[in-house]
Amino acid sequence: MSTFDKVADIISETSEIPRGEITPDSHTIDDLGIDSLDFLDIVFAVDKEFGIKIPLEAWTQEVNDGKAATEEYFVMKNLCGKIDDLVADKA
Amino acid sequence: MHLEYFQMIDRIISVDLNSGILVAQSKVPEQSSVFEGHFPGLPLVPGVLLIETMAQACGFLIMSKSKFAAMPFLVGVKEGKLRTFVEPETPLEIEAVMEHDGSGFAMTKASIKSDGKRICNAQLTFKTMNFPDPAFAKMIVDRAKELNMPSEHLPA
Numbered sequence: 001m002s003t004f005d006k007v008a009d010i011i012s013e014t015s016e017i018p019r020g021e022i023t024p025d026s027h028t029i030d031d032l033g034i035d036s037l038d039f040l041d042i043v044f045a046v047d048k049e050f051g052i053k054i055p056l057e058a059w060t061q062e063v064n065d066g067k068a069a070t071e072e073y074f075v076m077k078n079l080c081g082k083i084d085d086l087v088a089d090k091a
Numbered sequence: 092m093h094l095e096y097f098q099m100i101d102r103i104i105s106v107d108l109n110s111g112i113l114v115a116q117s118k119v120p121e122q123s124s125v126f127e128g129h130f131p132g133l134p135l136v137p138g139v140l141l142i143e144t145m146a147q148a149c150g151f152l153i154m155s156k157s158k159f160a161a162m163p164f165l166v167g168v169k170e171g172k173l174r175t176f177v178e179p180e181t182p183l184e185i186e187a188v189m190e191h192d193g194s195g196f197a198m199t200k201a202s203i204k205s206d207g208k209r210i211c212n213a214q215l216t217f218k219t220m221n222f223p224d225p226a227f228a229k230m231i232v233d234r235a236k237e238l239n240m241p242s243e244h245l246p247a
Contacts (some may be wrong), residue, residue, distance in 0.1 A: 037166055040196045040216060047193060055193035 145201035155244035165185030167216030
């Protein structure tokens with residue numbers, strides 16, 4: 001199962017968003033309407049599934065400081081790419 | 092335990108960061124103005140204050156892990172179960188368990204027992220944020236010292 005499929009399944013189960021609505025181009029906040037509290041549950045499940053620790057604090061800080069656009073971290077395909085990087089770094 | 096001031100924990104008994112478990116004790120006071128309303132003639136600790144008690148134990152566990160570098164704020168309560176009434180002078184044993192120490196958040200489980208009998212339990216989610224100011228941080232650390240937080244988990 002691809003990283004995208006795993007993360008999409010987690011989001012669907014955690015946030016009750018129909019699985020079919022989640023695409024690689026979906027923005028988790030703007031398109032899927034995931035709020036910060038639901039996002040914690042998602043990150044918790046992703047951390048457990050992949051054995052990583054998503055640096056959510058650093059990502060949020062970068063967005064708040066204007067150093068990164070939300071799309072960089074919170075569009076599904078980009079989020080999954082970051083997760084793959086974290087898994088590779090761990091290996 | 093001083094319900095009016097949200098001082099829910101009397102003493103931290105142990106902190107084991109390897110297993111991620113903090114154990115604390117409290118005793119429900121005989122008298123409290125809270126009991127004047129909850130309820131007249133039938134004094135019971137409100138369920139929300141039992142949740143608060145578990146949250147404070149989890150909060151001290153989370154802060155001990157970072158040596159009080161950041162403050163956890165309760166943002167989620169799941170599977171909260173309030174199993175029995177809690178009357179004045181009831182001794183409480185509170186256990187907080189770290190389920191996941193995330194980036195900027197923590198997932199915990201907590202429970203309270205009295206004489207081995209289960210009183211309540213819940214899964215509690217916290218967001219960790221910077222202390223509002225150094226004086227506030229000092230107040231929290233001083234409170235942890237009062238509760239017997241082991242010195243190795245406190246800031247140098």
